[in-house]
Amino acid sequence: MITFLACIALLIVGYFTYGKFVEKVFVVNEGRPTPAFTHEDGVDYLPMNTKKNSLIQLLNIAGVGPIFGPIMGALYGPVAFLWIVLGCIFAGAVHDYLTGMISIRNRGAHLPELAGKFLGKVMKHVVNAFAILLLLLVGTVFVTAPADLLYNLMNGKVGLGLIIAAIFIYYILATLLPIDKIIGRFYPFFGALLLISAVGVGGGLVITGAPIPELSLQNFHPDNAPIFPLLFLTISCGALSGFHATQTPIISRTTQNEKQGRKIFYGMMIAEGIIAMIWAAAAMSLFNGYSGLNDMLTNIGTAGIVGEASKLMLGAIGGTLAVLGVIILPITSGDTAFRSARMIIADYMNFSQKKISSRLWIALPLFAISIALTKVDFTILWRYFSWANQSTAVIALWVGAMYLFIAKKNYWIAMIPGIFMTMATMTYILNAKIGFGLSLNTSYIGATIITAVIILLFYIAAKKARMNNLTLEDDVSGWKKVA
Template identity: 75%
Template sequence: MITFFVAIIILVAGYFTYGKLVENIFGSRQERTTPAYTLADGVDYVPMNTKRNAMIQLLNIAGVGPIFGPIMGALYGPVAFLWIVLGAIFAGGVHDYLTGMISIRNRGAHLPELAGKFLGKTMKHAVNAFSILLLVLVGTVFVSAPASLLDGLTPEVITLGTIVAIIFLYYIVATILPIDKIIGRLYPIFGLLLLISAVGIGGALIVKGAPIPELTLENLHPDGLAIFPLLFLTISCGALSGFHATQSPIISRTTQNEKQGRKIFYGMMITEAIIAMIWAAAAMSLFDANELNTILKESGPAAVVSELSIMSLGAFGGTLAILGVIVLPITSGDTAFRSARMIIADYVRVGQKKFSSRLWIALPMFVISVGLTQIDFNILWRYFSWANQSTAMIALWVGAMYLGLQRKNHWIATIPALFITMVTFTYILHAPIGFHLSKPISYAGAALITIAAMFAFINGLKKRLNKGEPIKVDDELGEAS
């Protein structure tokens, strides 16, 4: 259990040390007026306080990813702890903070618009399509997962189809109504369930003296699956997740002050990592690898969550823990569709004050999502994992270019960008859902692409800096009056 305690301590320390360093490098300014005020529209641009924003951000980013991912990642053994800790501090926290703060500096812009501004206009169109695909996949995954968990708690007369329909209905309402009407009011209640779930499972592990394994770099996966690149895609939320880049701009439009950014963006990433640590530790301590592998193959991660909760907290406490887990995907699914609606609206330049404008953009997404629920969950998860980390790669390159153009230390974003570029391309070149090439060719191809990306970044940065013209990285609208 020493590894577990040390990991939690390092994560908390990372927020106060490396998080502060990232904030200083970025240069947050308290006197700048944020888009929540300059673009206030009563729908998406609505000033909200730090506690409210932080809780919404946590619930937005913490879907089933920091639970299902770590449970599946637990098959690799305690090496998973290492990725959660280092990934969250040096990659995930940086990713979330930069995407949130750069968005604040650019009128609450979403990733496609930021990619277009900092990586080129062609990237804007590509990232726009990619982001919408990711968000619809996320929304679909986050319908299927909570529906499966609720199906095990409700009477037989309430069918799985009925539960799916209810969740979709909630998503439609939360996507279309102003952010402070549904999301802003319900999330504090949902947050309480989340805390009960995480604290309950973590406390049970400590009180019962669960045999949480100590750190080893050995690959313990029963099927012998390679740590690289699979572990880094299996555990995304909780370490580094591109989905967060689609969520942070929602809160960038409600943040009152730039100085609140470290707590809202970097801090909630660290909180998510602690949740991931708890579930990974629980899976490793309460099941042996073969038993866990069997349950995952036969019944999926939702079944593991149910068993872990009941085993740790009993029938009543376990049910509360399961409800907390159900809350996570639902509170990410609704904002996934909301983000998609906002991205499409920005792209086609349609104002969102009118209810009808929000409705005609949102409804087609839900029609597509309903169709995707018919696809096997495991297939959806594989595509989601790859799309998720590919989005993280793009967001980190945006952050690196932003800092580079300001002649600031871009390496805090460039190094994790290089790493996740290698991970995502190795996976898609080798995976059956991708090009299905041999391992040596996949590694070599990914390495060449990563090197090319590095040269393209350095060359592009030098060209823009050598033009001798003022480079506008922040929109003037955000300046203090």
């Protein structure tokens, strides 16, 4: 219990200390107009207040990742707590903040456009395809996961196919309509339900004195299971997630002032880390140890564990409300996954989104592909999602490092986690069955070489960009606010 409470405290302290440091490194400009005003179109670009943007950002980024990932990561033991805390403060929140703020400085640009500007034109095309793939996987995973939860919650009284169809209908509406019509209007209520469920489960763990394992040298992780690189891909959204890089530009287009960025981008990642801590602790303590957790994962799956843990902590009624809060998470990330995919394709093709017909012809093929993907086994999708997700995070961190290097600022805040995760993702894809299937030792060597080459290429490109005085920001000097 001490480790759990200390980790929660560290996450909160991290927001007020390292978060402030990162903000100081970036240097916000409160007088600079944001894209919400300079590009206002009434659909994707429009100003919304900090509270609303923060709740939307939290729900956008917090899909099943900070719940399903930590539950599976709990099999590695208390070391999962360390990755959630350190990853969240020094990698995930930095990743989200820099992506959001650099996007604000570049008219709300999405990651492919930022990658093209700061990492080279070829990267724009590569990241564009990669981001669309990731968002399709996310959208599909976030259809099947909440559908399974709802199906279990209703004891199979409503058909799974009908539930999936209803979720798709909602996603279509949320993808096509202006952001303030559904997302901006209903997310505050969804956010309240999410927070109530997380606080309920977390409070239940503390009040009942759940046997949450403490971190020690003897109990670092069970059976000496190899944690690198698997832990760092299993627990993603609760520590570091490339999916967030596809979501923050949605809110960069509705943020009113740069000063709000630390609360919206850095702060909401910290909130997600707290949610991840709660579910990792619940998984470690409620099912008779790691062997019991492993049996539960095999027999009832991650969705089943969420339901069981909620009922154990809060009873039948409270548990149902908690599960509803968990169901909200993937749904409120799935809808923005498709919305983000639409926006990325529109930006790539320079296609205006003011008319709903223009949005429709981009969105419908995306949904058709996603429907086909729902027929694929969830566990297979999750493996590809995990690698694609963290690889996207790597790209976003290198974009952040490049931006700061060119600006002659402390680029190490992005480069250090970027190097670490480059090594992790490369080791995984070289070793995994879905990748090259090499031995672990060979994968370590190969990943080290690839990472070293990427570092060298980064410095060559960064010094060239600095010499050529690459423009870091869009010019808004001629902009005047219309009363």
